Amino acid sequence: MVKVRVKADGSGxxxxxxxxxxxxxxxxxxxxxxxxxxxxxxxxxxxxxxxAAACQETLRTALAIGADRAILVxxxxxxxxLAVAKLLxxxxxxxxxxxxxxxxxxxxxxANQVGQMLAAxxxxxxxxxxxxxxxxxGKATVKREVDGGLETVEMALPAVVTTDLRLNEPRYxxxxxxxxxxxxxxxTLDPAGLGVDVAPRLATLKVVEPPKRKGGGRVADVAELVSxxxxxxxxLP
Amino acid sequence: xxILVLAEHDHASCRSATRHAxxxxxxxxxxxHVLVAGHDAGxxxxxxxxxAGVAKVLHVDAAHLAQPTAENLAAQILAVAATGGYTHLxxxxxxxxxxxxxxxxxxxxxxxxxxxxxxxxxxxFVRPIYAGNAFATVxxxxxxxxxxxxxxxxxxxxxxxxxxxxxxxxAAPAGGAKVTGQELTKSERPELTGARxxxxxxxxxxxxxxxxxxxxPLADRLNAALGASRAAVDAGYVPNDYQVGQTGKIVAPDLYxxxxxxxxxxxxxxxxxxxxxxxxxxxxEAPIFQIADYGLVGDLFxxxxxxxxxxxxx
Numbered sequence: 001m002v003k004v005r006v007k008a009d010g011s012g013x014x015x016x017x018x019x020x021x022x023x024x025x026x027x028x029x030x031x032x033x034x035x036x037x038x039x040x041x042x043x044x045x046x047x048x049x050x051x052a053a054a055c056q057e058t059l060r061t062a063l064a065i066g067a068d069r070a071i072l073v074x075x076x077x078x079x080x081x082l083a084v085a086k087l088l089x090x091x092x093x094x095x096x097x098x099x100x101x102x103x104x105x106x107x108x109x110x111a112n113q114v115g116q117m118l119a120a121x122x123x124x125x126x127x128x129x130x131x132x133x134x135x136x137x138g139k140a141t142v143k144r145e146v147d148g149g150l151e152t153v154e155m156a157l158p159a160v161v162t163t164d165l166r167l168n169e170p171r172y173x174x175x176x177x178x179x180x181x182x183x184x185x186x187x188t189l190d191p192a193g194l195g196v197d198v199a200p201r202l203a204t205l206k207v208v209e210p211p212k213r214k215g216g217g218r219v220a221d222v223a224e225l226v227s228x229x230x231x232x233x234x235x236l237p
Numbered sequence: 238x239x240i241l242v243l244a245e246h247d248h249a250s251c252r253s254a255t256r257h258a259x260x261x262x263x264x265x266x267x268x269x270h271v272l273v274a275g276h277d278a279g280x281x282x283x284x285x286x287x288x289a290g291v292a293k294v295l296h297v298d299a300a301h302l303a304q305p306t307a308e309n310l311a312a313q314i315l316a317v318a319a320t321g322g323y324t325h326l327x328x329x330x331x332x333x334x335x336x337x338x339x340x341x342x343x344x345x346x347x348x349x350x351x352x353x354x355x356x357x358x359x360x361x362f363v364r365p366i367y368a369g370n371a372f373a374t375v376x377x378x379x380x381x382x383x384x385x386x387x388x389x390x391x392x393x394x395x396x397x398x399x400x401x402x403x404x405x406x407x408a409a410p411a412g413g414a415k416v417t418g419q420e421l422t423k424s425e426r427p428e429l430t431g432a433r434x435x436x437x438x439x440x441x442x443x444x445x446x447x448x449x450x451x452x453x454p455l456a457d458r459l460n461a462a463l464g465a466s467r468a469a470v471d472a473g474y475v476p477n478d479y480q481v482g483q484t485g486k487i488v489a490p491d492l493y494x495x496x497x498x499x500x501x502x503x504x505x506x507x508x509x510x511x512x513x514x515x516x517x518x519x520x521x522e523a524p525i526f527q528i529a530d531y532g533l534v535g536d537l538f539x540x541x542x543x544x545x546x547x548x549x550x551x
Contacts, residue, residue, distance in 0.1 A: 004371055112339070120340040121343050126308070126414070149476055201377060216526060235512070
């Protein structure tokens with residue numbers, strides 16, 4: 001994982017010259033969708049991304065993993081979660097999928113919002129943090145990771161699922177599939193064409209690094225550890 | 238203009254997460270109201286009314302709120318918010334808060350602020366990004382702010398309040414989804430996110446049996462909660478709710494003991510605010526030692542039993 005560097009002027013995180021790749025939770029989403037197709041449950045997998053033209057690379061990766069088609073909603077604007085959810089809702093209205101699978105959170109903004117917001121805008125049920133998904137007879141049965149363990153939710157389709165770490169282990173795109181992906185359809189739309197206002201609602205005033213934690217303390221053995229915990233750190237009775 | 242806090246509870250009582258959310262809400266201008274939505278939740282409502290800083294408790298009781306779905310909880314919050322004139326809708330950033338609040342925000346056509354760690358003013362908040370490697374100060378222009386609060390960043394509100402408890406009619410159940418089962422970890426130990434001491438195990442333990450044999454006695458001596466790295470959970474040593482990290486639980490105990498954990502950035506994101514960090518690992522280069530206050534390089538299979546013996550039984 002690349003070390004994150006905050007820009008000296010505090011305006012954000014340095015992303016110039018940083019290699020972008022698919023959000024890990026979204027790799028899990030694409031994998032799950034492709035598995036549903038391989039099981040004969042899904043008839044088509046469409047991969048969607050919202051952002052700059054460079055997102056096409058990520059969409060080609062999705063196609064190489066097994067998606068049939070890709071859609072890029074192209075915009076160079078800052079797209080916050082509510083805007084992304086609105087763009088996806090517009091795409092859903094055009095495509096009429098029975099199931100939308102998203103990663104539970106993006107590991108840059110750590111927001112964990114888009115899936116839930118999309119479900120709300122569509123007035124669809126949602127099952128977040130999925131560790132197992134089964135689809136049969138117009139229903140999705142999802143095992144969710146919750147604070148106390150696991151919870152099973154049953155939803156009528158169409159529905160939204162967000163993926164958690166243990167849902168599956170994504171495959172690597174093979175070279176033959178990467179080549180095939182170049183020929184799969186990738187359509188480009190834009191926010192204005194979809195009738196969506198993507199103006200950000202949150203203004204980022206500054207971005208800073210947290211104070212560095214002083215670490216590196218060593219103890220030679222258990223006796224020294226216990227003594228320091230008791231007398232120095234005072235965390236033991 | 239009041240603030241609404243969604244209580245985290247098990248119907249009989251409030252979870253400590255609620256007190257941290259109330260503490261955060263108390264920094265905002267306006268009365269703090271707590272919404273207890275549940276089934277036979279009088280106990281939780283009564284406890285909420287006694288939390289310091291709470292002006293009013295709204296108690297909604299209905300069968301469909303016994304094991305609520307996001308759809309039902311969101312509908313309930315929206316119904317209460319429609320007449321309450323709330324400027325801020327706040328929940329702790331628990332699994333429930335994260336599941337429900339973005340849904341509420343989208344229905345209100347406003348942004349949602351996830352996992353805030355600081356409040357600068359009624360419209361300006363601080364939150365972690367990039368696994369807590371950076372903190373962003375963000376200002377919301379929306380009329381209603383929908384917020385989830387990182388509980389470890391706000392000291393829990395105490396007791397001593399005596400708010401009125403107002404029964405509120407339940408919103409109609411939202412269809413489409415229902416909870417059909419739960420597999421919850423049963424434990425006598427302190428709850429992970431609120432515990433004063435956490436003993437956490439990683440891949441170095443090798444398997445689940447070792448995890449239990451070595452760490453349970455240690456956790457017993459320290460009256461600690463048990464946690465784990467993602468690697469340990471993925472490998473099946475412990476259930477998913479033990480995971481500490483960027484995409485698991487965020488903890489900030491007085492003492493965090495990391496056993497056989499290398500210290501990946503994603504793990505540190507979940508525990509680097511602990512007051513004291515102890516690391517036990519046989520690899521002197523393990524990144525965890527860079528943030529540990531007391532690092533012991535050694536074989537955990539020797540060190541942990543020695544440590545248990547050196548601590549008095551409770």
